[in-house]
Amino acid sequence: MNRVDGKVAIVSGGARGIGGESARRLAEHGAKVVIGDVLEADGAATVQAIRDAGGEATFVHLDVTKAAAWENAVATAVKNYGGVDILLNNAGAYIARSILETTQEDFATLVAVNLEGVFLGTKICAPEMMRRAQNAPVGSAIVNISSVAGMVGSRNAPIYSMTKGGVRLFTKSTALEFAKRRVRCNSVHPGLIDTAMGGQAMSRPGSRRSVDEMRTAFAQSHPIGRIGAPRDIAAAVVFLSSDDAAFITGSEFIVDGGVTAQ
Numbered sequence: 001m002n003r004v005d006g007k008v009a010i011v012s013g014g015a016r017g018i019g020g021e022s023a024r025r026l027a028e029h030g031a032k033v034v035i036g037d038v039l040e041a042d043g044a045a046t047v048q049a050i051r052d053a054g055g056e057a058t059f060v061h062l063d064v065t066k067a068a069a070w071e072n073a074v075a076t077a078v079k080n081y082g083g084v085d086i087l088l089n090n091a092g093a094y095i096a097r098s099i100l101e102t103t104q105e106d107f108a109t110l111v112a113v114n115l116e117g118v119f120l121g122t123k124i125c126a127p128e129m130m131r132r133a134q135n136a137p138v139g140s141a142i143v144n145i146s147s148v149a150g151m152v153g154s155r156n157a158p159i160y161s162m163t164k165g166g167v168r169l170f171t172k173s174t175a176l177e178f179a180k181r182r183v184r185c186n187s188v189h190p191g192l193i194d195t196a197m198g199g200q201a202m203s204r205p206g207s208r209r210s211v212d213e214m215r216t217a218f219a220q221s222h223p224i225g226r227i228g229a230p231r232d233i234a235a236a237v238v239f240l241s242s243d244d245a246a247f248i249t250g251s252e253f254i255v256d257g258g259v260t261a262q
């Protein structure tokens with residue numbers, strides 16, 4: 001099934017992890033993908049993997065906190081592929097410190113990447129997405145990667161949780177502002193996913209338990225009995241980006257193996 005055939009996607013933080021897998025899946029389902037990230041080598045490798053599988057992809061250096069870098073990503077998508085239909089705001093930063101231990105610098109980093117990055121991506125990609133949407137059967141789609149920590153509080157990463165809660169509500173405001181312009185916007189809320197960031201979330205410095213013991217404990221804390229894989233999130237991203245999700249906007253899609261059902 002080619003769910004996003006002929007569409008053009010920009011994926012922030014698309015070099016690796018959830019973003020990398022989403023870029024590969026979008027390409028597999030027929031989209032042309034612009035991968036934006038600060039990690040040049042990983043980004044180039046993901047582009048190569050997509051091309052080797054017969055898909056189309058381009059890497060751009062994108063620091064999501066810089067407006068000029070977003071403008072360059074949109075210009076690249078327009079020049080190479082004719083426009084932008086899908087924006088995946090996936091790039092994220094994670095710092096696990098208590099409220100008492102968090103510095104103003106930590107706070108500024110989390111707000112810059114997780115909130116300002118999503119705002120800038122949305123603001124700068126939207127005009128081109130609205131233009132493309134006029135002639136598309138359903139329209140364009142923004143998918144914002146939030147977290148289960150954007151649904152409930154977090155003991156380990158309270159400021160991260162604060163930013164992801166912001167992404168959740170910004171998604172709904174975006175959906176309302178853009179609905180008549182034929183741009184949908186939804187958030188995805190992953191549970192613990194096996195990526196570099198997931199490893200950071202699982203590590204408990206000073207713990208007497210080994211890494212393997214920690215992984216087993218985290219797997220058991222998920223009702224489904226395992227932690228998530230990037231493909232679990234990528235599947236939701238492809239669905240929400242596709243015309244199958246034509247009537248879905250402003251919604252929150254929880255993909256967490258049942259963690260927040262408890």
Ligand SMILES: NC(=O)c1ccc[n+]([C@@H]2O[C@H](COP(=O)([O-])OP(=O)(O)OC[C@H]3O[C@@H](n4cnc5c(N)ncnc54)[C@H](O)[C@@H]3O)[C@@H](O)[C@H]2O)c1
Pocket residue numbers: 012013014015016017018019036037038039062063064065090091092093094113145146147148189190191192193194195196197198199201
């Ligand atoms: N892994 C998890 O357990 C988990 C759970 C819930 C939500 N998430 C969210 O999923 C998203 C992807 O995380 P991941 O798990 O794949 O982690 P990851 O660390 O593997 O990937 C994050 C990517 O974002 C990029 N990035 C960071 N800062 C950037 C910036 N300023 N500009 C551009 N790119 C930047 C990184 O270079 C990296 O490629 C994040 O928004 C994260 O908060 C992850």
